[in-house]
Each structure stands twice: as structure tokens, then as C-alpha cells.
Amino acid sequence: MSGDLYGRHKAVLPDWLALYYADPIEITHGEGRHVWDADGNRYLDFFGGILTTMTAHALPEITKAVSEQAGRIIHSSTLYLNRPMVELAERVAELSGIPDARVFFTTSGTEANDTALLLATSYRRSNQILAMRNSYHGRSFSTVGITGNKGWSPTSLSPLQTLYVHGGVRTRGPYADLSDAEFIAACVDDLEDLLGHVRPPAALIAEPIQGVGGFTSPPDGLYAAFREVLAERGILWIADEVQTGWGRTGEHFWGWQAHAENGPPDILTFAKGIGNGMSIGGVVARAEIMNCLDSNSISTFGGTQITMAAGLANLNHLLEHDLQGNARRVGGLLIERLRAVAAQLPGVREVRGRGLMIGVELVKPGTDTADPETAAAVLEAAREEGLLLGKGGGHNTSALRIAPPLSLTVAEAEEGAAILERALRST
Structure with a gap:
């Protein structure tokens, strides 16, 4: 068979x-x-x-929520008010830790990161992006262009100019033998040197723990130290939480919280676990960043009722248990x-x-x-x-x-x- x-x-x-x-x-x-x-x-x-x-597979609460929603309406697009989407957005905005947060739902992590790049480059008026070596951010034309793992980046053509930063892999590379504090200091020095040679980028995008890269990560606090350097120059920090979000790391609800000395990221992307198999992705950003686009936009399938019902039931189960x-x-x-x-x-x-x-x-x-x-x-x-x-x-x-x-x-x-x-x- x-x-x-x-x-x-x-x-x-x-x-x-x-x-x-x-x-x-x-x-x-x-x-x-x-x-x-x-x-x-x-x-x-x-x-x-x-x-x-x-x-869990076949979680009864999610099966029930999806079945009941399917019996009412499955989909209407973002052109109409959507109660489940608003309710899940309220929960995600509160959990994100980002002040005055706005949430936009997509159908995948790739699309979420694509949206984050659109927001950051539009807000900052720059097409330069900082990304981590060994990273993975999706399979769209823009996200393969910022993926620092050649096995998952099938083209070097890109609408973005990408500059790769060191630090996502603790135990390999030129700083592997340093102590954690020395490792962070060396990576920060490298970042500052890089920024001294280029026009100010729009953002740094980073996975707190690199997923496709083999679950590698820097010492806690690296991205907080990076954030100080970035904030001085107005450069945004995008936390790619597609794999690390929703409590998977155990110690924190979000991966960025291991680097929380300077507060939450400017933009947070999520997907995967929130839908428990349903196609949900999304972006959370401060209102001034999310609202910077000056043309119309919708999502046909992002935030559709049946996936939002699943996400709400899944999130409730996660928190209650x-x-x-x-x-x-x-x-x-x-x-x-x-x-x-x-x-x-x-x-x-x-x-x-x-x-x-x-x-x-x-x-x-x-x-x-x-x-x-x-x-x-x-x-x-x-x-x-x-x-x-x-x-x-x-x-x-x-x-x-x-x-x-x-x-x-x-x-x-x-x-x-x-x-x-x-x-x-x-x-």
C-alpha cells in the first residue's frame, strides 16, 4: 500500500x-x-x-471546537468581523509581552516571517537585514534569502541584502572555546564592527533556538546584548518564535525571554504549535510598526474561523494543564x-x-x-x-x-x- x-x-x-x-x-x-x-x-x-x-494528537477539546465551528461557518476572510480571530489575537497580544501590540494572522511560519520582513523594511526604509549564521526562516523567496543554512536556501537571489551575524551556534566556530561571557562579548564586538561598515539595516531576525539548524543556541543574554547595540541605531529585533514559542523550552513561554534583560522584541513571529496541526501563523508588533504600511492588505486564509477555533482551544488546554x-x-x-x-x-x-x-x-x-x-x-x-x-x-x-x-x-x-x-x- x-x-x-x-x-x-x-x-x-x-x-x-x-x-x-x-x-x-x-x-x-x-x-x-x-x-x-x-x-x-x-x-x-x-x-x-x-x-x-x-x-497531543486527536485532542478532544480541539476536535470538538473544530467540529462545532465547522457546523457554523468555516471561513469568511478578513474582510468581515471574525469573533474567534479577535479573541485569539487578544490572547496572543497579552501573552507576547509587546506593549500596544497588534496581531496579524497568516497560514504558516514562512508567511509570518515574510510579513515581519515587509513590516521591518517598510518601517525602517531599508532592505538590509541582519540574520544569524545557521538559521532557517522559511521557504518563500524572501525568507530563503535570509536563511543562513545553505542546505535550505536553494537560491542566492533575494529582494533583500542579508548580512550574517555570528552567535547562534555556541560550540562551533571561532569563539567556541571562550567562556559564555567572552563568547557574548566577542559576538557583540563582531556585530558592532559589521555595523560600522554598512548602512543601518532594518532589523535583526533571530531564532532564540535554531530549529532546522539542529536546536543550537547562544548563551542566555546574547540577544539582550545585541539589542543594546541595535537600539542605539534604531534597528529592530525580530524574534522568530515559530519553533520556540508556547512554552516548548520549558523555562520560558517564549524563547526571547532567555534574553529578556532589555524587554521584548519589536516584532515576534509564531506558527506551528499554536494550531496543533491546523495552519496558523502570525506576527505580533507594536502598533506603530504594524500600522506603518500605507496600502491596503488582507489575508484570505489567515485567521479563518476554523483555525482560530482550534488555536483558542489548544491555547486554553496548554495553559490550563x-x-x-x-x-x-x-x-x-x-x-x-x-x-x-x-x-x-x-x-x-x-x-x-x-x-x-x-x-x-x-x-x-x-x-x-x-x-x-x-x-x-x-x-x-x-x-x-x-x-x-x-x-x-x-x-x-x-x-x-x-x-x-x-x-x-x-x-x-x-x-x-x-x-x-x-x-x-x-x-
């Missing part, structure tokens, strides 16, 4: 539309933290549709368990992350050379034992990515860690 579907997939879809596994699987249904494929195999889901199934706290507790245990395993395996360079956003970087034993072949083999071995993982990284996709629903139990974390340990040892 899957083989037939795979053949049809290859016949009608682009070659660059990647699939996991030598024998790709069709996921047909899910419940809680588990999914099933078309052949009846059950898997513990440690990737959640690329960090999108944030709370303290899934951020669960991510902190269960994620902390999982990280320590995996670090204990890694200490015995020379091919594991690093276990990193926070909360339920964990990266396991693989290298050829005794070196710092990326080992994408072993990463792919571990992915296959884990699947065979019933565990779905992700992979990424700026060094030839050699990092395993772990991002299960935030309702993961301790028993499920231990089960997944045991499967991953066996997969690592067998490859």
Missing part, C-alpha cells in the same frame, strides 16, 4: 519534496503522543509534525538521560536544548566531522523500533531533533530514550 502511494508521490510531486526513511511511511491517525501508519504500526512521536502537534511546566520537568529528565547515554558513545558530540526541544549531534568518532550517514541510520533504526525522530543541523544534517508533544509523560520519555539508545548503539 505504502509502496504504491510512494510511486504516485514521485510521479506527481517535486523531486525536492523530501521524505523521511528509505521506505516512507503514511501516517493515518494518532492519539496522545502516538501515531499509526497505513500498515498498522504504532509509533511514539518524538517530532510532532515538525514541532506542530504541540499538545501547565504544559510549559511539563516540558520543563519531563524535558529536563530526558536531556539528562540522553547525556548519560552520550557520555558512553564517542559518536555523540553533544546533547543540547532545553525543555522538549532537544538536539543530539552525531560526528565521526574522535573528530568534530559531521556524520549525516549515521544520523540517517539512527533515524531508520529508531523507526523500526517504533520511535519517530527528526533531523537537522547546519553541518550536513547530522543532528537528531527531538520535539514531542508537550504532554509527554515520564514513562514515554524513558521509552523513547531507551529506543534511541539502542538505535545509537546499533549504528
Whole structure:
């Protein structure tokens, strides 16, 4: 059955539309933290549709909210008043921490970042953007142009002039051997030197933890230190929270809060987890920035009623059940368990992350050379034992990515860690 579907997939879809596994699987249904494929195999889901199934598969509250909304009206566009959209916007604006916030909904993180770039460049009258090395911000023409990961940036053509800043990867690069304080100081010096050579950019866009880049991050406080330099020049800070938002990191509701010394970002983008699988993205910005556009704009599908109903139900469940706290507790245990395993395996360079956003970087034993072949083999071995993982990284996709629903139990974390340990040892 899957083989037939795979053949049809290859016949009608682009070659660059990647699939996991030598024998790709069709996921047909899910419940809680588990999914099933078309052949009846059950898997513990440690990737959640690329960090999108944030709370649980087939969560009854969301299913009920979507069903009830579908029975009333599914869609009307932003040309009409939309109660669920206003209600979710009010909640997001309050949670964002941005003063006098305005919210614009999109259908994806790519579109959210695209909108943030439009706002920043229009507000600042500049087409220069600062972005981080090893970053990923989407697949549109503008967002691939600011993506600092060549594996996910298929063209160098761009409507923007992008300048790449150091600091998103703590344990590689010229500053890796410095202390955290020295690392931050060196990155700030590098930023100031760069700004001394160019016209003032519109904004810096940065993921607090780099997602596709392999769940790498700088020391806490780096972006606060960057913010001081940027604010002196009127340069905006865009926090790309598409993967880090909604409590996934455990310690904070937003990733930017690990760098909160100078307050919230000027613009915040979000997507993925808020919809729990429904297509919701969005941008939050101060009113003066959001309202700087001088022409009409709408969104046909951004903020449509059925996705907003899902987002409200999902956000309520997340907050009422303290899934951020669960991510902190269960994620902390999982990280320590995996670090204990890694200490015995020379091919594991690093276990990193926070909360339920964990990266396991693989290298050829005794070196710092990326080992994408072993990463792919571990992915296959884990699947065979019933565990779905992700992979990424700026060094030839050699990092395993772990991002299960935030309702993961301790028993499920231990089960997944045991499967991953066996997969690592067998490859």
C-alpha cells in the first residue's frame, strides 16, 4: 500500500519534496503522543509534525471546537468581523509581552516571517537585514534569502541584502572555546564592527533556538546584548518564535525571554504549535510598526474561523494543564538521560536544548566531522523500533531533533530514550 502511494508521490510531486526513511511511511491517525501508519504500526512521536502537534494528537477539546465551528461557518476572510480571530489575537497580544501590540494572522511560519520582513523594511526604509549564521526562516523567496543554512536556501537571489551575524551556534566556530561571557562579548564586538561598515539595516531576525539548524543556541543574554547595540541605531529585533514559542523550552513561554534583560522584541513571529496541526501563523508588533504600511492588505486564509477555533482551544488546554511546566520537568529528565547515554558513545558530540526541544549531534568518532550517514541510520533504526525522530543541523544534517508533544509523560520519555539508545548503539 505504502509502496504504491510512494510511486504516485514521485510521479506527481517535486523531486525536492523530501521524505523521511528509505521506505516512507503514511501516517493515518494518532492519539496522545502516538501515531499509526497505513500498515498498522504504532509509533511514539518524538517530532510532532515538525514541532506542530504541540499538545497531543486527536485532542478532544480541539476536535470538538473544530467540529462545532465547522457546523457554523468555516471561513469568511478578513474582510468581515471574525469573533474567534479577535479573541485569539487578544490572547496572543497579552501573552507576547509587546506593549500596544497588534496581531496579524497568516497560514504558516514562512508567511509570518515574510510579513515581519515587509513590516521591518517598510518601517525602517531599508532592505538590509541582519540574520544569524545557521538559521532557517522559511521557504518563500524572501525568507530563503535570509536563511543562513545553505542546505535550505536553494537560491542566492533575494529582494533583500542579508548580512550574517555570528552567535547562534555556541560550540562551533571561532569563539567556541571562550567562556559564555567572552563568547557574548566577542559576538557583540563582531556585530558592532559589521555595523560600522554598512548602512543601518532594518532589523535583526533571530531564532532564540535554531530549529532546522539542529536546536543550537547562544548563551542566555546574547540577544539582550545585541539589542543594546541595535537600539542605539534604531534597528529592530525580530524574534522568530515559530519553533520556540508556547512554552516548548520549558523555562520560558517564549524563547526571547532567555534574553529578556532589555524587554521584548519589536516584532515576534509564531506558527506551528499554536494550531496543533491546523495552519496558523502570525506576527505580533507594536502598533506603530504594524500600522506603518500605507496600502491596503488582507489575508484570505489567515485567521479563518476554523483555525482560530482550534488555536483558542489548544491555547486554553496548554495553559490550563501547565504544559510549559511539563516540558520543563519531563524535558529536563530526558536531556539528562540522553547525556548519560552520550557520555558512553564517542559518536555523540553533544546533547543540547532545553525543555522538549532537544538536539543530539552525531560526528565521526574522535573528530568534530559531521556524520549525516549515521544520523540517517539512527533515524531508520529508531523507526523500526517504533520511535519517530527528526533531523537537522547546519553541518550536513547530522543532528537528531527531538520535539514531542508537550504532554509527554515520564514513562514515554524513558521509552523513547531507551529506543534511541539502542538505535545509537546499533549504528
